[in-house]
Amino acid sequence: MTILVTGATGNIGRKVVDQLVARGIHPRALVRDPARASFPAGVEVVQGDLLDVDSLRGAFTGVSTLFLLNAVAPDEFTQALVALNLARAAGVQHVVYLSVIGSDVYVNVPHFAGKYGIERMIEAMGFSATILRPAYFIDNDVTIKDVVVNHGVYPMPIGSKGLAMVDTRDIAEIAAIELVRRDRAAGPLPLERINLVGPDTLTGASVAAIWTDVLGRPVAYAGDDSAGFEQNLRGFMPSWMAYDMRLMAERFVSDGMVPQAGDVERLTDMLGRPLHTYRAFAAGMAAAA
Structure with a gap:
């Protein structure tokens, strides 16, 4: 049987494909434009997207296990439900589904609420499923490297409650482990939820301190200005998405994104x-600056 990876050319999806190939698996990769896709030998590339019913029907032929990853979009919930029904x-x-930690807590944040609804549908449909709930991606901070390095400011309004930031390499490897485990199981396995976290729970001040250490010069935390954060984001993303991100940042500040007891040990x-x-991420960025 076959493992199908959606979002296969994205930051996480591509890493999942590579992790599966490293384990001797030849997955099927769903992509919008096969001409722009470059994968290791043995990966089957199929064209389609999560709203193209005909292409999905073809992509799901012979598939036993689905890695469901869909990007933040106004119709994210619809995309997932179409895919799950066709699957x-x-x-x-x-199914191994990439959700988000706190999806059932950040209920006013559109993309969190959508992912929680998708989790509930996976459970109600009776899939043998692992729901992965990652915290804030360490890799997100690639986008603000120049601000930190050139201006000495860490601008992400992440607050003082703490975020258990996780590396996307760890997310992808855990996803591949779960995909292989479920695909090779003799029968359905119970649904599980796994929080994907990093080893440290970080605040705005502690992240700024890490950058101060690795750069050897002061870096300040810019504070919890979610309104300013939204305004900055509107310069390069749609207003609805910028507002979604603002609501998320406000929940960072009010609630944090902390691991449960045993999460780090389980992942390790x-x-x-x-x-x-x-710290390793920041040191790498500093060395490349």
């Missing part, structure tokens, strides 16, 4: 190695 009709048994055991750290 079930095609006989797909197992699954990976057989330590989790990647924010």
Whole structure:
């Protein structure tokens, strides 16, 4: 049988494909434009997207296990429900879904609420499923490297409650482990939720301190200005998305994004190695600056 990876050319989806190939699996990759896709030998590329019913029907043929990843979009919930209904009709048994930690807590944040609804549909449809709930991606901060390095300011309004930031390499490897485990199971396995976190729970001040150390000069935390954050984002994304991100930042400040007891140990055991750290990420960015 076959593992289908959606979002296969994205930051996480591509890493999942590579992790599967490293485990001797030849997955099927769903992409919008096959001409622009470049994958290792043995990866089957199929054209389509999560709102193209005909292409999905073809993509799901012979698929046993689905990695469902869909980007933040106004119709994210519809995309997922179309895919899940077609997957079930095609006989797909197992699903690994990339949700978000706190999806059931950040209920006013559109893309969190949508992901929680999708989680509930996966459960109600009876899939043998793993729901992955990652915290804030360490890699997101690539986009603000120049602000930190050139202006000495960490601008992300992440507050003082703490975020258990996670590296996308760890997300992808855990996803591949779960995809292979479910695909090779003799029958359906119970639904599980796994929080994907990093080894450290970081605040705005502690992230600024890490940058201060790795750069060897002061870096200040810009504070919890979610309105300013929204305004800055509107310069390069739609207004609805910028507002969605503002609401998320406000929940960072009010609630944080902290791990549950045992999360770090569980992930370390699954990976057989330590989790990647924010400090290592910052040091790499500083070295490349």
